[in-house]
Amino acid sequence: MATIIEPESDFSALPDLPPEVYTAPLKRPPHLGEDWLEPKQTEYSVDEDAIWDDLFARQMEVLPGRAATAFLQGLEKLDLAHGGVPEFGKMSEDLGALTGWSVVPVPMLIPDHVFFWHLANRRFPAGNFIRTRETFDYIQEPDVFHDVFGHVPMLTDPVYADYMQEYGRAGWKAMRHNRLKALGALYWYTVEFGLLMEEGALRAYGAGILSGPTEIVFALEAKSPNRIMLNVDRVMRTDYVIDDLQPTYFVIESFEDLYHQTVERDFDRLYRSLSPAFTYANSAIIDVDDVLHRGTQEYLQRGGRGSGAAPV
Numbered sequence: 001m002a003t004i005i006e007p008e009s010d011f012s013a014l015p016d017l018p019p020e021v022y023t024a025p026l027k028r029p030p031h032l033g034e035d036w037l038e039p040k041q042t043e044y045s046v047d048e049d050a051i052w053d054d055l056f057a058r059q060m061e062v063l064p065g066r067a068a069t070a071f072l073q074g075l076e077k078l079d080l081a082h083g084g085v086p087e088f089g090k091m092s093e094d095l096g097a098l099t100g101w102s103v104v105p106v107p108m109l110i111p112d113h114v115f116f117w118h119l120a121n122r123r124f125p126a127g128n129f130i131r132t133r134e135t136f137d138y139i140q141e142p143d144v145f146h147d148v149f150g151h152v153p154m155l156t157d158p159v160y161a162d163y164m165q166e167y168g169r170a171g172w173k174a175m176r177h178n179r180l181k182a183l184g185a186l187y188w189y190t191v192e193f194g195l196l197m198e199e200g201a202l203r204a205y206g207a208g209i210l211s212g213p214t215e216i217v218f219a220l221e222a223k224s225p226n227r228i229m230l231n232v233d234r235v236m237r238t239d240y241v242i243d244d245l246q247p248t249y250f251v252i253e254s255f256e257d258l259y260h261q262t263v264e265r266d267f268d269r270l271y272r273s274l275s276p277a278f279t280y281a282n283s284a285i286i287d288v289d290d291v292l293h294r295g296t297q298e299y300l301q302r303g304g305r306g307s308g309a310a311p312v
C-alpha cells in the first residue's frame with residue numbers, strides 16, 4: 001500500500017530539495033550549518049532559570065487531573081521539576097534510554113524539511129531561548145519552555161515517540177505532493193492541540209495546550225469549542241487558528257489509535273483527493289463527525305482574543 005512515507009526514502013542524510021518544492025525563505029544565521037543546530041545550548045542566567053521555574057509552577061496548578069497520564073509521567077521520568085531550564089545533554093540521555101529520542105538546540109523556527117529530517121531521526125529540535133517577563137503569558141515563536149515542557153515529556157511514551165518519527169518521515173512525501181498544508185493541520189490538531197480519552201475522561205496531550213495556563217481549561221471544560229473524535233482525512237481538510245484558542249479540538253482513543261489511523265493509510269490516494277485550500281472552517285461540524293460536544297462558539301462569536309471575551 002502507498003503509505004505515509006515514500007518506500008525508498010533514506011533519512012540518514014539531509015535531502016537536496018527539488019527546485020519545485022517550496023520552502024519558507026528563512027534566513028539561516030551564519031554560524032549554523034545546514035542542520036540548523038546550535039553548537040551548544042544557551043547558558044541561562046539566574047533570572048532566566050527563575051522564569052522557567054515560575055512557568056513550571058503555574059502549569060502545575062492546572063495540569064494534574066487534566067494532562068494525559070503519559071505527559072505527567074514523562075515530567076517525572078525526565079526529572080523536569082528539578083529547577084531551572086533543563087540541560088539538553090542530561091535530558092537526552094534519560095530520554096534516549098527510554099525511547100531513543102534526543103533534544104537538540106535550534107535558534108528559532110527552522111525550515112520544514114530540516115525539522116522533518118530531525119524528527120525522522122528521533123531528534124526533537126527545541127528553541128534555545130526563553131521568553132522574558134514581558135512576554136510571560138504569550139509568545140508567538142516557540143521558546144524552550146513551550147518546546148521542552150510542552151513536547152518532550154510525551155516523547156517518553158513509546159507509541160507516541162514512534163508517531164512523531166513517522167510524522168517526520170511523512171513530511172518529505174507531503175512536500176513532494178505539495179500537501180504540506182494538510183499535513184500541518186494534522187500536526188496542529190494532534191501534536192499541538194490534541195485531546196485524549198483516558199478511562200472515560202478527557203485529557204490533553206497537545207503541547208500548545210499543556211504549555212499555557214488558559215487553553216487547557218478551555219479545551220477540556222468550556223462550552224464554546226467543539227470536541228470531535230479524530231478522523232485523519234477530515235482533520236487534514238480543516239482550517240485552524242494560530243493566534244487564539246481553538247474553535248474545535250479532536251480527540252483520540254489512545255496513542256495506538258493515533259499511530260494506526262495515520263501510518264496505515266493510503267496517503268497517495270488521500271493526497272490526490274485533497275484540494276489545495278482547506279475544505280472545512282475551523283468551527284464546522286460535518287455529517288461524518290463523531291461529536292462528543294457540540295460547541296456554542298460563544299467565545300469566538302464575542303470576538304475572541306483581544307475582545308475581552310471570557311474563554312467560556
Ligand SMILES: [Fe+2]
Nearest residue numbers: 142192207208
Ligand atoms: Fe510546538
